Amino acid sequence: MDYVADGTAVLSNEIQLHIPEEGISTLSSELLNSFEKSNQEHNAVKPCKLSENTDTSEKEICVGSVVANHYNQLSERGVAERKESRIFHMRNLNNWIKSRIIGNILDRIRRENGPHCRLNVLDLGCGKGGDLLKWERGHVHHVVCADIAETSIEQCKERYAKLKHRSRQVFSAEFIAADCSKENIMERMENRELKLDLVSCQFAFHYSFESLPQAEQMLANVSCNLQPGGYFIGTTTDANDIMRRLGRDENPENRKFGNSIFSVEFPAETLLDPPPLFGAKYNFHLEEVVDCPEFLVHFPTFEKLASKYGLTLVQKTRFEDFVPQEMERGKDLLMRMKALEAYPPFADQELVSQDHFDYFHAQEYLDSCSTAEGFRPKIGTLSKAEWEAVCCRLIRHRPNQYPSFWKSSVDLCFFACVPFAQVYYQKLKHMVMDKMLARSRGPRAVLTRQQTQGCACDGGLRRGEMERDCPIAYVSSMLILKRLMISSDAFDVDVCNQCGLVGYFDWCHNCKSSALVSSIRISYGCKLLFQELQSLNISPRLKLNKYFD
Template sequence: MELQSEREEGGRGGEGGRGGEAGGEAVRGGEGGEAVRGGEGGRGGEAGRGGEAGRGQKSGMKRTHEEEEDEEVSPKKLVTDHSVKVASHYNRLQEVGLAARSRSRIFFMRNFNNWLKSVLIGEVLERVRGAGSRQVSVLDLGCGKGGDLLKWRRGGINHIVCADIAAVSVEQCESRYDDMKKKSHVNEKIFSAQFITADCSKEVLSEKLDDPEQLFDICSCQFVYHYSFESEQKADMMLRNACERLKPGGFFVGTTPDSYELVKRLEASDSLSFGNEVFKVSFQSKGAYPLFGCQYHFSLEEVVDVPEFLVYFPLFVHMAKRYNMRLVLKQRFSEFFEEKVKKEQHRSLMMKMMALEPFPCETGGRQATDSRGEYSHAKEHCGRAPLGTLSRSEWEATSIYLVFVFQKMS
């Protein structure tokens, strides 16, 4: 379930400060309408990959009735390879301009997710450099259209390998990189890059590297890993590609849906689906959830409309041990936000990225939605000069996700 923001950086860069004062409060509505301290800002220019939750602005590829019938043409039901659907979906997505992105119903949610990824990437880069690495190499596993390239540029890395299953996305990622190099300052040294189109849940990525001896300090897998949990073989291959070329002490970081949260909401529902005006999750059944291949369908306004699979996290941790990886961080987005927003630098970044919606909106303006009750949680805290908020529907959508960080043991 990848939120578009994750893949497409954009947004109205340079408009820092709109949305409240740096010392104010951000109001979190989500599922309970709790208030959360702080708010944060940063460099503008990142509006939504994926992404992030994952992959960029991905508007939906809805399966037609004909496609569904084709899957049952023969007496033996054909086994569907869902990675083909995922690749087709993201290949069909169109690039849109900043103006169109800013009109999106989930504009602020995409910015929020992008801010969260920026903080995660920035802190991991600090740890890598703190351990003495001067030449930093990165593997972006599921790079999409290149929404995180600016983050790596600001992080001052030296080399990146961008890999994705969707050929069109990889082409757009490479084009974005080339454009970034052309527009860079005369004295600025932009990192080198390699771009690979591959199904990283099936193919061995190390065999496709320009440098067969290449090792990485960081592997970043944003809003992507859950696609591989279709089978044990795919999940293991994805892990192998993420971890086998990491240096000792290197990090595997990412974002993925929280299976416990998804199942909790499903079990609380009177039907096989749940959601609101911006997202919907549909399961085929409830009550039994296999370790692999537990499929659900996720749709997010203008961004995603694909099959996904639950990632049973204890099993994920166990599988990672095969590659000498240990879990060092696992937090839901809400927990990560509440912790990081306490720092002034992160609040500043949040403002610059417009990661929260001003509330109440500026004179003459409108909130992202007029639906009743979408800002009731924010109204409760108006007297405390909140930095900003997301609508209740956006909080509920983004609170499905979690952040993870693994480190390779020596």
């Protein structure tokens, strides 16, 4: 969005939402109430009613109950089943983004209030408790979980019970099944006077923009017990991006867009030229996860309402901008969470999308990279369809009364060939038996398991490493191999001839196969070196051409 001298907002290449010509600053409470009044008159034609029996063909079910029923019917999926999901990496990327948002804001609060300050959190729209582990790792003290779906709250309780069983230092928690856009959450809390340091609303705030009273009730729940200096964080859809993708400039009758994994469709009763500030309903479908109505969140209106409740905007970022900003500090977590898909895929692995056009951007990037001869780099990415779904989101940070701003640096990705060689070393505790000692009995040192030195310690003379290694330096390489590996810490490992990685029990976990696994003998120290390099995201690969041929 660009601004001219007189403060008028000009939207470039975007469909303008319902904004007064004087700008968003003129949106007073009376004006917002007038929009709400017009929405209520429109909704009066088709009143929202709850179904009391199975025959609902002539009754319109309110959006809140539709959303609750949808999430109540979503079954809990195991880890193995989630790994087979078409959007496995996209969901992990969303979780990584939430982890970085939560981690950053908790660090910020501790810098402002002290490292040992008590942290109380309200999680609006907590769902099945997907963020419980994030709160535990953030070392918060108390969490209030609220969600519209009762089944989700029960599953959240089960997750918390398992978390509490594993860790004795877990935070205390309470759980509330309520519509956060229609009920006062504070009246349902165990301690109504509890002061909150942080309120989080992830992927749920857009449901409150069904009407002005619902949006205000949601913000009232956010700010009611939020103490001065506290923060409100959240993620929601970008209304401007949704309207731009709709492409009504080129096709005025279009009401739907999407791809193979997600779709956005506006029903016929939703006005689009321009859409209203509240009640701009669309049906959002995301494969395996979401299939229910949502509402456009006009962000300037949201910001105006938030200021009414003592909240000041700190940061607003789109997902595709947030990822490179946080890559430097969060890339280790990004890799551990498998938030990006390897391209090209590893052996015996398939891409999540069968459409190769979904990876045209990744192949184009690889073709533009200059690589060493014989080296095939792999990059982390998402399919084009997943990127399109991710980029509909916005991140917002708001403190209570105290505004502040910050900026992150951007990480640069690079690829390189890292040469390394095998190094042998001696384990003293294994070589003690080979030493030439002046006597065989007496006190021994705990660390090296060798006889103590000096008469004061009842020690004796011995012929040690230096005395022994001098003659070894002049003997053949086979004797060195025997003394420094076979007699020390020789270790048999399984190596895959296809990917070059170390396997276990005649099985390659990377290729998911045992067909091309060979057993070789190396130093145990070399095996430890390989594992240390893998912990640094460096994959040492062994080529066994002669051995295999």
